[in-house]
Amino acid sequence: MKKNSKMEKHIEMRKNNTVENSAMEEEAYRYWIGSIPNLRANKINAILEYFGSPKEVYNASICALEDMIKVSNMNGIAIMEGDLEATIKGRDMDLLIKNLEYLKNHGIKFVTMLDDSYPDKLRNIYDPPFLLYYKGNPLPDKKKIISIVGARECSIYGKETAKYLASALAREDITIISGLARGIDSYAHMGALSSEGITYGIMGCGIDICYPAENIKLYMDIQAKGGIISEYGPGIKPLAYHFPMRNRIISALSDGILVIEAKEKSGSLITVDMGLDQGKNIYAVPGRITDKLSKGCNNLIKMGAKVVTSPKDILEDFLEYFNSGDDQLKLTGILDSSEQAIYDILTLSPMHIEDIVSITGFDLGEIMEYLLSMELKDIISQPFKNYYTRRPV
């Protein structure tokens, strides 16, 4: 008895969800075809060209599918036996409904190439994702987007620069996208959030997995005004080969790619290579020639990337009008002459208190007094014990 009533309920639910509402039904079929494993966008498009809509594919006979394969192969798109099997195996209405319910319950939305809201920038790249999951807000269409990428184990210089540039760009209503990884990626997101800008994290793992786990706060905060985007469905682990794939989406979505710190061989450079293929602007923050972490950036500059020493360098390419006023904070009046002397020698890379003593010639006790006073005024910071940096202003 119990089983029967459950069955009835199920049938009713199925009616409500799929049969009666044709728009939702269409969406479900789109999701279905997008979620067939290993079926890339070019194959799906070939299949859809033959059948017309995902629903037809779902209901097609095996003979029809075999015909379709022949036609596709003649057109030069090789659809394998395996793809056929996967398609037939994937026709499981119960599972499809279950999956859609799961997405709905977990606030995960999706968009496919058949939707108008699918980002145009992605349509024309090599191997675009047919299905994109997202959490939070849908991708903005009209806004300028810059991706900020760089090393995971970055230096303080990289950290401060990433935060500063991201914050300055986000303030000008430019969307910041990055990979939500450790280091530069995280600091770029934080910088954008600090000036209440919009930022998106593109993940290399399942949409519902926060990787690395320590970024959970960022993962949540980003969704308020921006969002999380991934081509991988719930539960998919962060495997090494996902990340280069993720990078192609980062580069494709952006109008320009800013590299903050990268070693000579860095994953960030993959993003840049893909960006170059897709015709994006490449920006790089220069570093000292002796710093390993700046080798990649300096090489990019050598090859023609635009040198970024201030947010203006990017803004002038992105915005028609922007305030070109002097953005240096006026420090006169805030600092006395001794403090100014110390401030002048500080840079964005941490300097030990003893170096400050030997350069300025002040007494150790005096230096500590000046440094504390400036630290309290938020003009300099002490990223770790007894090392000081200037705050970018």
Next chain:
Amino acid sequence: MFSKVYSAVIHGIDGLIVSVEADVSDGLPLFDMVGLLNSEVKEARERVRIALKNSGYMLPAKRITVNLSPADIRKEGTAFDLPVAIAILAAFGHILEENLEGTLIIGELSLNGKINKVNGVLPLVYAAKKQGFLRCVVPKDNAEEGAVVNGIEIYSVSTITEAVNLLSDFTIHKPNTIDVDRLFENPVSNEDVDFSEVAGQAAVKRAIEIAVSGMHNILMIGPPGSGKTMLAKRIPTIMPELTFEESMEISKIYSIAGLLDNRALITRRPFRSPHHSITTTALVGGGTIPKPGEISLAHLGVLFLDELPEFNKNTIEVLRQPLEEKAITISRLNATFRYPAGFMMVASMNPCSCGYYPDRNKCSCSLPMVKRYLGKISKPLLDRFDICIEAMQIDYKELQNKKDEENSSDIRKRIYKARQIQLKRYENQGIWFNSQLTPKNIRKYCKLEAKEQSLLEQAFRKMNLTARAYHRILKVARTIADLDLSERISTKHISEAICYRSIDGKYWGEM
């Protein structure tokens, strides 16, 4: 016949007088010893019997009973061999009973009748003097150690025969003496180290100076080879010279541990740097027969923990209580021992497992790795370091620098002044140094004026300081002001103290 001889046993770091009684009576030939004896004391029976035989005394076939009293205290150590032998000889009438009155006897016997040196002579002689004994008979090798104690005659002997001669007539022998002042004039210096040998690191040197002045515990963080260990080794050279009382206190501990090494007294401040593989027992003391550990051996000196995160976590945690109480209490079923442990803790560590963070050209540790490395030290222990300083990599210029670095004795003079100020301020308070200030005392002695008050308040809010950190900053600021010979704590002192404040997690990978 019955006879009675006095000896003593080590209890903690003090000596306890034990009387050794011997009785010879008719019956089956037997040599028996009673009185709660440890196995090494029980074995004295064989040593005494054979040593007496080899010294030319035949024991008649009598029933010999030896009792060590008080009978409820465990007797341990080898110092009872000689008193037992003397007691037996006295019972057989070889020694006059009245000569044994007021005489403390200690010594270990060899089978051939020679007397070997024993550990802990200094506290034993000291206890004898306090109990009003007139003279002590000690092994020849321990003569100097014993002679340090004033007001008691020390006679040294090297064989049983000598001992018997001595006890027959004291007047023809001369007691041992030692010139204590001479010991202090020429402290035996086996390693001549000086602060001036360390190039650069002015900030670390300054931090050490402050730490020594107020007896603050200090933590040095820095890359390998930046001179942390070198600096730590030189800390004893800038500490004020030992007074006679301090020296006695340290020497007693070393005497018990058997570390006096033919010296009469310890005249230099101890510097103990145990390896990080040390066990808990070796660090704080203990064992079935409790012995002082490294923290007691570092009493009134420096305990240096090199590579702090490499120490076993549990081993390091036991330091928390002795750091507060300046002593360690070890409880055993039979007794409770209390060893002094008033040391200054100096520790050094690398900022990460490769040692070069934050230099990203050399260090490729990820932030979680760096955090994990720091995480090896618990927060409560970290909290006990008043001063924390980061040492930087020395560059070639500094090493080549011919400029004269300050030497230890100049620094010591400044520290001496600062310490005198503290001693005077805390007279009759039961504390000696700024590091011992309690929150109540802090309110009394670290008064701030409005300007300083507001600076500290600003820093407190801005840097998310804890109440504990706040108190530490005030204590260190007090010491800095004392070094400056200033009664008032100024903004400069506060600023400097804030600079030395202990690390909090946020320094490693603050977001």
